[in-house]
Amino acid sequence: MTGSSRASRIALGVFTALLMLFLFFPIVIIMLYAFNPSNIQSWPLPGLSTRWFSPTWHNAEMRHALWLSVRAGLFSTAIAMVLGSMAAFAVHRFRFFGREAISFLIVLPIALPGIITGMALNSFISFGGVEFGLLTIIVGHATFCIVTVYNNVLARLRRTPSSLVEASMDLGADGLTTFRYVTLPMIATALVAGGLLAFALSFDEIVVTTFTAGAQSTLPIWIFGNIRLGQQLPQVNVVVLFVILLSLIPVALAQRLTRDTGVLRQAAAPAAAVP
Amino acid sequence: MVTGGGTTIDAPSGRPSPPEDETAPAVRLTGVRKSYGPVVAIEDLSMEVRPGEFFTMLGPSGSGKTTTLRVIAGFEPADTGRVELHGLEVTGTPPYERPVNTVFQDYALFPHMSVLDNVAYGLRVKGVGRRERAEQAAAALAMVRLPGVEGRRPAQLSGGQRQRVALARAIVNRPRVLLLDEPLGALDLKLRQEMQLELKAIQRELSERITFVYVTHDQDEALTMSDRIAVFSNGRLEQVGTPGEIYERPVNEFVAGFVGTSNVLERDGRRVMVRPEKIRLLAPGEDAPGAVRGVVREVAYLGSVTRYVVESERGEKIVVLRQNLDTSAERVLQERGREVRLEWRPEDASVLDHKQQEAEA
Numbered sequence: 336m337t338g339s340s341r342a343s344r345i346a347l348g349v350f351t352a353l354l355m356l357f358l359f360f361p362i363v364i365i366m367l368y369a370f371n372p373s374n375i376q377s378w379p380l381p382g383l384s385t386r387w388f389s390p391t392w393h394n395a396e397m398r399h400a401l402w403l404s405v406r407a408g409l410f411s412t413a414i415a416m417v418l419g420s421m422a423a424f425a426v427h428r429f430r431f432f433g434r435e436a437i438s439f440l441i442v443l444p445i446a447l448p449g450i451i452t453g454m455a456l457n458s459f460i461s462f463g464g465v466e467f468g469l470l471t472i473i474v475g476h477a478t479f480c481i482v483t484v485y486n487n488v489l490a491r492l493r494r495t496p497s498s499l500v501e502a503s504m505d506l507g508a509d510g511l512t513t514f515r516y517v518t519l520p521m522i523a524t525a526l527v528a529g530g531l532l533a534f535a536l537s538f539d540e541i542v543v544t545t546f547t548a549g550a551q552s553t554l555p556i557w558i559f560g561n562i563r564l565g566q567q568l569p570q571v572n573v574v575v576l577f578v579i580l581l582s583l584i585p586v587a588l589a590q591r592l593t594r595d596t597g598v599l600r601q602a603a604a605p606a607a608a609v610p
Numbered sequence: 611m612v613t614g615g616g617t618t619i620d621a622p623s624g625r626p627s628p629p630e631d632e633t634a635p636a637v638r639l640t641g642v643r644k645s646y647g648p649v650v651a652i653e654d655l656s657m658e659v660r661p662g663e664f665f666t667m668l669g670p671s672g673s674g675k676t677t678t679l680r681v682i683a684g685f686e687p688a689d690t691g692r693v694e695l696h697g698l699e700v701t702g703t704p705p706y707e708r709p710v711n712t713v714f715q716d717y718a719l720f721p722h723m724s725v726l727d728n729v730a731y732g733l734r735v736k737g738v739g740r741r742e743r744a745e746q747a748a749a750a751l752a753m754v755r756l757p758g759v760e761g762r763r764p765a766q767l768s769g770g771q772r773q774r775v776a777l778a779r780a781i782v783n784r785p786r787v788l789l790l791d792e793p794l795g796a797l798d799l800k801l802r803q804e805m806q807l808e809l810k811a812i813q814r815e816l817s818e819r820i821t822f823v824y825v826t827h828d829q830d831e832a833l834t835m836s837d838r839i840a841v842f843s844n845g846r847l848e849q850v851g852t853p854g855e856i857y858e859r860p861v862n863e864f865v866a867g868f869v870g871t872s873n874v875l876e877r878d879g880r881r882v883m884v885r886p887e888k889i890r891l892l893a894p895g896e897d898a899p900g901a902v903r904g905v906v907r908e909v910a911y912l913g914s915v916t917r918y919v920v921e922s923e924r925g926e927k928i929v930v931l932r933q934n935l936d937t938s939a940e941r942v943l944q945e946r947g948r949e950v951r952l953e954w955r956p957e958d959a960s961v962l963d964h965k966q967q968e969a970e971a
Contacts, residue, residue, distance in 0.1 A: 498718035501685050504705040505712045506732035506783065516735070520722045 369576035400557035408537040411476035419484030453546030467549025475547035480533035487529030524592040531585035634697030636821035642691030651677040669842030711780035719764035726760035732783040750782035886931040888958040901951040
């Protein structure tokens, strides 16, 4: 009995290891390529060097793309946090005509193929005569960024007992005070986690961006273009290395924040009586 | 009335007029109705709670007792009717402007705040200074016998401790009326009985200032703690009275059946109710005028008492409780199938009124 369960445990372990290897080996390879001294990708690497780091950093095109991506990400995340949490509050608290439809329409963009969202936005923007650029990129990204904030906040609101808000009102706090002292702290971590995910989504988005960026290049588009042309491959590898490292931060943070309902550090028991 | 050569006294004088009517009931509901879509939760409810009393709303789930509490607290607007607290109408007043505080069934402690911040919350939103808040909160925690946990989070407390924090958080604000929504429902039996006595002690201590309105579905709890009980059923008030009145003189079959065990019998065309412990099993050979003859159908030995089910000549199943004063389990269990006579005093038979029949008609 124990023998067979031990064997199956080993088999499962091996399978898991292989799966992880399959997922992460290519990423490790691409990270190693950033240190490739040669401008030709060949294996094994002829040595390790950081000679491409400086020219990458000083590449004006790359800098422009990076800055555009950062701005698009920040703005669409900001829009998502405001609209997404407002929508979550409305759907959670009120019963109104079209509530289910609105809930469905907000979540739809994440399920809809990006190419369709992109095409639709592209024709709509051309039809409206709006110039393609930062603004249109932000609008395009916001469509799917709202979902992550909305879902996170709504899930938290549903897990938060309604009696908390009632208790606050019962103890003399009006709507605004209750929001400030009770509701906002309760949803804060979900809101931030949703925002971080939204930023991560926006930062590496390429399909919708292709249709809404016009002549502009965000970082993913710049990477994609240079891989196809192949001339600046070493610099692409360096950029990829840093994008990987940077994107680990928000994902790890978001996971940590949503792990529990804000009661962090349970073990750090009786703290001093008055904060 | 004229006294000696003095003056005629028409009304008590010499007392300054109080800011609010002190003789007015702590809570007065007049014709309150509340429905959720097609479901009527409370129907034409009128009720008064006296200042300082421990008033319990008792009933099965869905009887409207919690809805009534929520209407008093202001969480639910009444469809029609009037809500008054100490003579002041509050029908349309939001919860945060009513001089009442609530202890919630799930305690509703703020998980992101320490125990101290939870208890001091009401004072904080009222603008009380930090030091005074901390002092009053500590005093409230001492009152519920939970000192020294100020710095902990609610998640680090046991169920009983959370219950005490919820109570402290409500009474620290010195409400005129304290509303308690099945506050002991989540505790185990032993702790619940302990807390019943403690709650009653706290209420006695505060009864000069605070009126307790308590919701429960547990009849023992209601009988243990209350000055008066209101029995609810299907959104209606069936009876209001002291525990003694409710138990000994229930107005109808519902109240008789919900509070305690009852035998409802037909006598002279009227329905009467007799409690099992009021019925005497006559000794063999003993007889009394008007005694009921029957056969023991079931015997259950319950330790301190034995429960008999006797089938009378008329075919009524009558439950009888007898204390096991000078008998044993072995002896009582042999009484199954035996012919017996039952007797009770006329004053222990409570006549049920005709409300029940009207309702059925």
